[in-house]
Amino acid sequence: MKIIRVENLSKIYGKNEAKVVALNHISFEVEEGEFIAIIGPSGSGKSTLLHTIAGLEKPTEGKVFFYDKNIYEMKKKELTILRRQKVGIIYQFYNLIPTLNVQENITLPIELDKKKVDKKKLEEIMKFLNIDNRRTHLPNELSGGQQQKVAIGRALIINPTIILADEPTGNLDSKSSNEIIQVLKKANQEYKQTIIIITHNMEIAKEADRIITMEDGKIV
Amino acid sequence: MNIEIKLAFNNLRKYWKRTLFTIISIILCSTLLFTTMLMVSSIKSGIDENFKANHNDYSFIIKNVSIEDIIKIKQKPYVEKIYIQENETQTPKELKESDNLANTDNMNIYIQYTDIRKTEEYSTEILKEIGISTIMMAQKCSFNENLLMIYGLIDIGITQEDNSLVCRARLNYSYFLNIMLILILVAFSILFIIILYNSFLITINERKKEYAILNSVGATEGQILKMLFTEIVIMGIIGIILGGVISSLCANIILNLLNHILTNTGYVFKLVLDIQYCIASILIIVINLYISALIPSVKASTASVIQGIRNNNEIKYKKKTSILQKILPIEGKLAIKNIKRNKNKYRVITILLIVCMTSYITISTYINYEKETAELVTEYDVDAKLTITSTNIDYQSILRNYEIQYNDKIEYIEYREMGPHILVEPTEALIPNNKVTTYEDGKVGIDMCIIGLDNETYKKYIQEVNAEEGDLIIYNNATTRLLNGKETKYIFSKPFKEGYDLKLSIVEKNLELIDEDLDLYIAKYEEIDDESLNKKIILTDKLVEGFKDVKIEQNPTIFVNREEYDKIEEELKNYSGWMTQVGDPTFVKVKCNNIVGFSNYIESFSQKLDDGLYEEYYSLDNQKKIMYIEIIHLILRVLIIAILIIGMISTINIISASLYERKQDFIILHSLGATKENINKILIFECLYMLIKALIISIILSIPIIYAIIKYMQNIIVTNQLLIPFGEIFVFLALIFFISITITIYSSKSIKNE
Known part of the structure; x- marks a missing residue:
């Protein structure tokens, strides 16, 4: 079943001399349970594509369908709630809330949704990520790899339909990078998570079911 | 605890410096508002108490009112209370419900209204009700002008x-006073909103990324707003409570200073907390907080997620370089670019500087002009003169009572005065001039004033002029007054030549028309008394203390002792043509320490009398003016201190936030070889740019205001000098420059560690 369908997507920044075409009429689909890697040189539009799919950046042209629903026809609040409940986002620079500890950062989307945290699931995820011994630590007390695991935990706790990861290993050493990729791979296999990952690393890309290559805002 | 509140508390703790600055800003702004309201309620209460204590809290006085009319008036819903007085010598007492007025005669009534400001309307209605005639209105009705003036009803x-x-x-x-209060509150509210808006904007900017992250993981705009408003509510509660406490202290200090200025006036102000004013202040502060927080909060909740996460601001590219950027060194260029990039942030500092400078320049100029008017030379060496025409008035006990009531020592001189025509x-x-009359027989005469001094004053005088007991002392001066526009010019002359053995006689002057066409008169005289003034005469240009005002009299003055004066008067009374006034006045010159208190006391006394007591206050206007200037000065100092403190806190807040945001810039500069001196120079250039800009705008704004002040003052004093206190203004501006640069350099210490 197709979770994501992108139709004729374009994104242009700036005007006149400063105009930049980040996405140039892109179309593709994502099946449920797929692990897709998007690769390409810097400035090819990979992050822009991911942000557009996540509903974080409105395209200049085109549509993004989430289970046949155009996300950009939704109201802002509806889109935010969709993201909270269905989309897990992982950033290159972790982007944790600095005033919340590990456990609180992970359960943040659940609490925003005013739902009760499933403690069993929380424990499962923390053990899965091997950060259960750091639950009361703040982000500035963790290593890069640990922080990224917390970000992954935050993405997983909601049992998302799709996980979008924007260079999740970009800021990590090779050992941590490997760990993270294995975690994502495991999530895809065990939890049947659909994952789209942006990476520069071909080794990581090879772990994916499908590789999409981008250049100058187009899929090549 | 739900997530929004948890995040709010976490943020307040984590960003404690920003929280502290914001709370301090709220405290300062709340203090300003609360203090204003406390001052208004305390002063209002103090004025009411003062008048109440002296039984002077009535507006309208009607004499000789029938009991039926009194009852009618008492029943009016707008009549708060009535004081009744059976006769002039009694102190009015409050009419109580239990008082039985049956079998009493007509009485004088003093009416207090529920709303003094509506005195015109209520008094008109009462007049209609009791049917006072046009003829009787002046005799029967009067108003408590002192009280009504304070409430804005003049004359x-x-x-x-x-x-x-x-x-x-x-x-x-x-109603103007109410409108003034509303305008002041609006002005303070605007200041409040500007400062706090900026403070919240800084907070939002610092946490832009965090809000973006929250948005990206699914926090709705409403949830982010809830989080922000929770923070604001917590800071607001702390700020308002502490602001309330500090404002009571401030109001107390200001009231003590005010009481010191108004010593001896009988006014003593105590701190009075009016619940209505309190609630109104809290409401205004809450509304201001809400307004100042609204836009930044909405900005935070609706900001672009991606920009927030990437933490970049769209910098508008500007090709044009200003002249300043061309002539300044690199530090100056960077400074100006930064200011233009963060215009909104620095605007608050600039506005506060402009307000401070403009207020100081204009108000200190106004005070300087007012001081000048207060220091005009007066021709009086006493404070007041009482004229008593009724023998029933015991002025000595009036003055004694005043001394007791006001605890003020007074000195007074009693004297009598007449103005006969004297043949010389x-x-x-006699030097011929237009004051001298030449009679048909060639003799000459002049109008003179004869003053009968009490023994003590007379003895002092004869000692000063080396005269002897019984001598006539002639103050040899006649003054001509010339009005030159708004200025009065005096020309002094000596009517009598020295070295003559003078013989003076009191005569009656008659002018007989001899030619109607040519309007020609011939002067004739009839001798009244040629003996009384037949004494040794001393010509002098000295005046005894207490009679400095005689200097501007038009006619020369003869000083005698009271005994001699009475003899002369007796002699004159025998002359059938002599017009002796019924109740020849006695004059009393008074020196006191508290002319304002004295005038209030005498006014209240003379209002209760039909007539018989008239007063002139020589130093009253001066004293009132000096007090008024001191009060304005006090208000100015309080306002300037408040604005300076608020300004300093805001400036520290803004500069530290700016430095935090530009940490990256400074790190890059440092890595490229910029020393701490270079960085300090950038910051100093920024500071100077803002100060000079604010100074130029302040000067431009001040010019029309000062012009208006000068134009207004030209109606009061004539001066060719520009009375702008340049020195004082320069010192104040230098102080602002110094404080601003110190704050800048001190704030930059935090980036040195980075």
């Missing part, structure tokens, strides 16, 4: 309009 009186009597004030500022021999002794 209230009764006039006839369309065949009915109407009470009308010449000027009605009663020999003729050559």
Whole structure:
């Protein structure tokens, strides 16, 4: 079943001399349970594509369908709630809330949704990520790899339909990078998570079911 | 605890410096508002108490009112209370419900209204009700002008309009005072909103990324707003409570200073907390907080997620370089670019600087002009003169009572005065001029004033001029007054020549028309008394203390002792043509320490009398003016201190936030070889740019205001000098420059560690 369908997507920044075409009429689909890697040189539009799919950046042209629903026809609040409940986002620079500890950062989307945290699931995820011994630590007390695991935990706790990861290993050493990729791979296999990952690393890309290559805002 | 509240508390703790600055800003702004309200309620209460204590809290006085009319008036819903007085010598007492007025005669009544500001309306209605005639209105009705003036009703009186009597004030500022208060509160509110808006904007900017992250993981705009408003509510509660406490202390200090200025006036202000004013202040602060927080909060909740996460701001590219950027060194260029990039942030500092500077320049100029008017030379060496025409008035006990009531020592001189025409021999002794009358027989005469001094004053005088007991002392001076526009010019001359053995006689002067066509008169005289003034005469240009005002009299003055004066007066009374006034006045010159208190006391006394006591206050206007200037000075100092403190806190807040945001810039500069001196220079350039810009704008704004002040003052004083206190202004501006640069350099210490 197709979770994501992108139709004729374009994104242009700036005007006149400063105009930049980040996405140039892109179309593709994502099946449920797929692990897709998007690769390409810097400035090819990979992050822009991911942000557009996540509903974080409105395209200049085109549509993004989430289970046949155009996300950009939704109201802002509806889109935010969709993201909270269905989309897990992982950033290159972790982007944790600095005033919340590990456990609180992970359960943040659940609490925003005013739902009760499933403690069993929380424990499962923390053990899965091997950060259960750091639950009361703040982000500035963790290593890069640990922080990224917390970000992954935050993405997983909601049992998302799709996980979008924007260079999740970009800021990590090779050992941590490997760990993270294995975690994502495991999530895809065990939890049947659909994952789209942006990476520069071909080794990581090879772990994916499908590789999409981008250049100058187009899929090549 | 739900997530929004948890995040709010976490943020307040984590960003404690920003939280502290914001709370301090709220405290300062709340203090300003609360203090204003406390001052208003305390001063209002103090004025009411003062008048109440002296039984002077009534507006309208009607004499000789029948009991039926009193009952009618008492029943009016707008009549708060009535004081009744059976006769002039009694102190009015409050009419109580239990008082039985049956079998009493007509009484004088003093009416207090529920709303003093509506005195015109209520008094008109009462006049209609009791049917006072036009003829009787002046005799029967009067107003408590002192009290009404404080409430903004100036020169209230009764006039006839369309065949009915109407009470009308010449000027009605009663609602003006309310409007002034509202305008002041609005001005403070605007200041409050600007400062806090900026403070919240800084907070939002610092946490832009965090809000973006929250948005990206699914926090709705409403949830982010809830989080922000929770923070604001917590800071607001702390700020308002502490602001309330500090404002009581501030108001107390200001009231003590005010009481010191108004010592001896009888006014003592105590801190009075009015619940209505309190609630109104809290409401205003809450509304201001809400307004100042609204836009930044909405900005935070609706900001672009991606920009927030990437933490970049769209910098508008500007090709044009200003002249300043061309001539300044690199530090200056960077400074100006930064200011233009963060215009909104620095705007608050600039606005506060402009407000401070403009207020100081204009108000200190106004005070300087007012001081000048207060220091005009006065021709008086006493504070007041009382004229008593009724023998029933025991002025000595009035003055004694005043001393006791006001705890003020007074000195007074009693004297009598008359203005006969004097024939002078020999003729050559009198210098001919327009004051001298030449009679048909060639003799000459001049109008003179004869003053009968009490023994003590007379003895002092004869000692000063080396005269002897019984001598006539002539103050040899006649003054001509010339009005030159708004200025009064005096020309002094000596009517009597020295070295003559003068013989003076009191005569009656008659002018007989001899030619109607040519309007020619011939002067004739009839001798009244040629003996009384037949004494040794001493000509002098000295005046005894207490009689400095004689210097500007038009005619020369003869000083005698009281005994001699009475003899002369007796002699004159025998002359059938001599017009002796009924109740020859006694004059009393008074020196006191508290002319304002004295005038209030005498005014209240003379209002209760039909007539018989008249007063002139020589130093009252001066004293009031000096007090008024000191009060304005006090208000100015309080306002400037408040604005300076608020300004300093805001400036520290803004600069530290700016430095935090530009940490990256400074790190890059440092890595490229910029020393701490270079970085300090950038910051100093920024500071100077803002200060100079604020100074130029302040000067431009001040010019029309100062022009208006000078134009207004030209009606009061004539001066060719520009009375702008340049020195004082320069010192103040230098102080602002110094404080601003110090804050800048001190704030930059935090980036040195980075």
